[in-house]
Amino acid sequence: MWILNSEQMKKADRITIEELNIPGLILMENAGIAVVNVIEDLFEDMLDLQFTIVCGRGNNGGDGFVVARHLIRKGVNVDVILIGHHEQLKGDALTNYNMLRVYTNRIHEVRDRAEFDLFLEMLEKADVIIDALFGTGLTNPLSGLFAEIVETMNQQEGIIISIDIPSGLSSDTNKIIGPSINADITITLAAPKLCHIFPPAELFCGELFVEDIGIQDSVIIQANPSLKLITDEDIIPLLIPRMPDTHKSHYGEMLVVAGSSGKLGAAWMTGQSALRSGAGLVTIGVPHSCHKTMMSKVVELMTVGLACTPEGTFANAAVPEILDFVKDKHLIAVGPGITTHPECVELIRELISQYDKIMVIDADGINAIAQDISILNDKKGTLILTPHPGEMARLLKVSTKEIQDNRIEASRDFAVKHDIILVLKGYRTLVAFPNEMVYVNPTGNPGMASGGTGDVLTGMIAGFVAQNIDNINQAVLAGVYLHGLAGDIAKEKIGELPLTASDIMKYIPRAIKTIMNND
Structure with a gap:
């Protein structure tokens, strides 16, 4: 599902009207009908409720007039407040105002x-207040009368429904630019906008509904969007039933290079999550001094001991051992729990410059890259980096706040510049590709903010990529989306506070089954 800014939405409207010859009046009618349909679904008792629709003088107000007309035709009790004079209306909004006057004289001008x-x-x-003041075209903060009206509407007890976006927000940013409607429900048209998806603006939108108004997906693509919400449809093609005549090698073989003395849990969670995601054969490589301990912990996973330092971390001498071991494997997942011991840092550098297949790099693997980011220029294979905001800040030598304030731009720029796939973790995890596309993950919850959940994500991404090496991009999206969904299922089962990484692993199968059953 595409996420649009105001210019992209305007372009999609223009192409639909001018090139496909679908009049703007029809789009406005479709918008109003879509809003009424949602209202009917939400309020079975709407004939017993009082609706007040507050309309502006532009197209958003025109949408409000259409909503009022259709509600009145269904027998709903409706008052309309127009902020302005009807002589200030023009185009499709004026046409719908005149049509509304045929059905009611309860249009009050302010x-x-x-x-x-x-x-x-x-x-x-009013039991329900419909906000039809401003739509996607707003760029400046509301002031004067409009600001006062918005503040007054927010003080009312009635449920507030915003058409397209809550008035006062800008569709081009997640920031709060000025006084804004704090909606209980937002019914957006054609596609979600930036303010619907990212906080703090997202918090003003309430429950979000995205409704079709007749703008084709092919038209939206012509508007050149580069931001998309991950949906079930993006990953369903990867979750197909397996053929009867098959074996483990058909589903990917991989090596996890992770763990150190005291941090073997990271290695186990990464490997086990890859298996839970469907990988055919997963081997965990750990420092040789930790190998016996690791062997006693695992059942389905294979293990291998690798050269280590006296401190119980990987030694750089493990590089040839790793490269020899993975000759017939599909990928390496590396980084969780390895520490930033100087020999581990060198190990990461050499793997990047010598390994010519796929490598998923997380945690201390990313911290190693941050010490000299130029190593990315020497990569031989495909790299998938999965930093959290702090690690991303180290990569770019900026503050974590700067990353959080510019998550989309930072992710996209890094992926393009270094020709890698970048997964920036956090609320609304982002997946950025070298072609400038950025995907936004809608799954996940605050209960996942605990140690080990990143290791599970690394394993899931690697597991899906191992099974789909000809479709890496979609496999990464699947790992990210299902990771969050498994966390959401765990939250429903046990709550947010006690949720752990092991709980997420437990519900990976349920998450996969949920998507497959929805197909």
Whole structure:
């Protein structure tokens, strides 16, 4: 599902109207009908409720007029407040205003605060307030009368439904640019916008509905979007039933290079998560001094001991051992729990410059790269990096706040510049590709903010990539999306507070089954 900014939405509208010859009046009608359909689904008792629709003078107000007309035709009790004078209306909004006047005389015009106060009672008595003041075109903060009206609407007890975006927000940013409607429900049209997806603006949108108004997906693509929400449809093609005549080598063989003295849990969670995601054969490589301990911990996983330092970390001498071991494997997952011991740092550098297949790099593997990012220029294979914001900040030598304030740009720029796949973890995890596309993950919850969940994600990404080496991009999306979904299922089962990485692993099969059953 595409995520659009105001210019992209405007371009999609223009192509639909001018090139496909679908009048704007039809799109506005479709928008109003879509909003009414959602209202009918949400409010079975709508004939017993009082609706007040607050309309602006632009197309968003025109959408509001259409909603009012259709609700009135269904017998709903509706008042309409137009902020402005009807003589200021034009185009499709004026046409729909005139059509509405055929059905009701309860359209009240407000040109100043004094007039608005006369109709304040309508807001106070409304069970449902529909916000149709401003749509995607707003770029400047609301001020004066509009700011006062927004603040007054927010103070009412009625449920607030915003059409397209809550008035006061900008569709081009997740930041709060000024006074804004704090909606309980937002019904957006054609595609979600930036403000619907990312906090803090997202928090003003309430429950989000995305409704089709007749703008084709092919038209949206012509608007050149580069941001997309991951959905079930993106990963279903990877979750197909297996053929009867098959064996483990058909589903990927991989090596996990992880762990150190005191951090073997990271290695086990990474490997076990890869298996749970369907990988055919997973071997965990650990420092030789930890090998016996690791062998006693695992059942389905294979293990191998690798050259180590006296401190119980990987030694650089493990590089030839690793490269020899993976000659017939599909990929390496490396980094969880390896520490930033100087020999581990060198090991990462040499693997990047010598290994010519796929490598998923997480945790201390990323910290090793951060010490000299130029090593990425020497990569031989395909790299998938999975930093959290702090690790991303180390890579770019900036503060974590700078990363969090510019997550999309930072991810996209890094992936393009270094020709890698980058997974920036956190709320709304981002997956950035070298072709400038960035995907946004809608799954996951705060209960996943605990140690080990990143190791599970690394294993899941590696597991899906191992099975789909001809479709790496989609496999990465699957790992990210299902990781969050497994966390959401765990939350429903046990709650947020006690949720651990092991719980996420436990529910990976349920997450996969959920998507397969939805197909």
